[in-house]
Amino acid sequence: MAPQTLTEEQIEDFVRDGFVRIEGAFPRELADQVRASLWKQLDMDPDDPTTWTKEVIRLGFCDEEPFVRSANTPRLYSAYDQLVGPGRWKQPTTMGTFPIRFPTKDKKPEDAEDFGWHIDAGFLAVDIGVETYKEWQGEMAVIPPNYEETFRYNVWSKGRALLMLFLYSDTGEADAPTLIRVGSHLDVPPLLEPAGREGRYLHTDDVGVDRPLASATGNAGDVYLCHPFLVHTPVANVGSKPKFMAQPNLEPVAELELDRADGRYTPLERSVRLGLGR
Template identity: 50%
Template sequence: MPDISTALTPAQVDSFVTDGFVRIDDAFSRQTAEQARAILWRDTGCDPDDPSTWTKPVIRLGGYADAPFREAANTPPLHSAYDQLVGEGRWLAPQGLGTFPIRFPSKEAPGDDGWHIDASYMLPTDDPNDFFSIRANIKTKGRALLMLFLFSDVEEDDAPTRIRVGSHMDMARFLLPYGEDGATMHQMIAGNFADTEKCPQALATGPAGTVYLCHPFLVHAAQPNRGSGVKFMAQPPLMPAHGFDPALPPSPVQIAIRKACNLNI
């Protein structure tokens, strides 16, 4: 049996710091993916064997705590990788997975394919009814990692998530002046997500069971499904156990921010 005490090689950890993400193959089993898909198909209200029932480009489903989802998020290789990227004892074991944007082949625009980062919290003074008031700050409050769990095989035509390689560095510099309060989505959109169009683009492809662990500041986007199959993916956060602790060695998440901003956080 392979040694999973360290799931990621030093080169992969370095790549995470530089590029903002790392791909883990066979992070969970195809059997687990199949079991989870059966639950998700049921809740879409669509028939997996009848494409005439696939009438929307995307159906969003919430979080799931059923056994297949808990198992997918808590395999030994993933726990090891969480430790390596966030720090041992600094993250909370996922109790499930979500949300699930289920993407169907369609000529209709999905309407949710803009570039963004996943923000995490609001201030008491923010409007809870305004989605774009949600915030991110330089200390990645409320989010240790962005994670992409592939529950179906995803090739280039199957709506793989688009990733701007290295964009987490630009976003760190953008967020720095906003301090502890952080920037709202309104402000990040106005800043064109730190003008990250210059970044090279990667696609989050892979067979079912593949997981991408991403820096919380990584700029990414959905895209239409131009293939013939349905894409099943979860995009949950890994939740932090606590905020950055200057008494602890910096994690790779922190090291990336330090390098981008020349900070000691």
């Protein structure tokens, strides 16, 4: 039997804190290839900061081999199984989106132009059209009309098993690491349960506001596997180099089972039940 990626302690950290960092989840060489490809899409000079004229640029999804291979390593497969359950997740076939954050002058991290506490667990309640969806996911980050009626969340985390943060560049405290409210995933289920399967939209600015904070720092090749209810926000890059990251969804095969007769819940399911006080 191949060695498992996560220890029992790390699994319990995920249940309690809502995330776990996997060091060296994919080779640094793949990260180098991905960055090189993204630089070509950016049409900027990686060696000339005067060409870095925007705070953040979002690139869409990519199915090129280095991108996809970075999400399909044995270490990640093992971790997906351990957290979501064997056979309960779909193999990633594309990577994205890519929020690329460039150094900013005279800014604090919380001054990011898109700073905002949120969760990435939503599903489309109505059809907004492919083009609108692409605009919303892409560089312009166009917010669809009637956003609160369009996107919803339910306690079974419809459509998303994990939020994943793939670090394609070394990311220190100054390099726009995603800011996380530790344990905030436990505050979300009680807000969603009354809405049933239809779900509801949540304003999460104040959800988990008293929770401790953690920054998703690490090296190129590290991956954070996060609970879909984890409240987090982007921050400004106050360092000296661009920050490259992808934030794909690990899609589920089936929705969570929160009332198993045999009581054999996955860590993902256990964390939701913990938030519900079960």
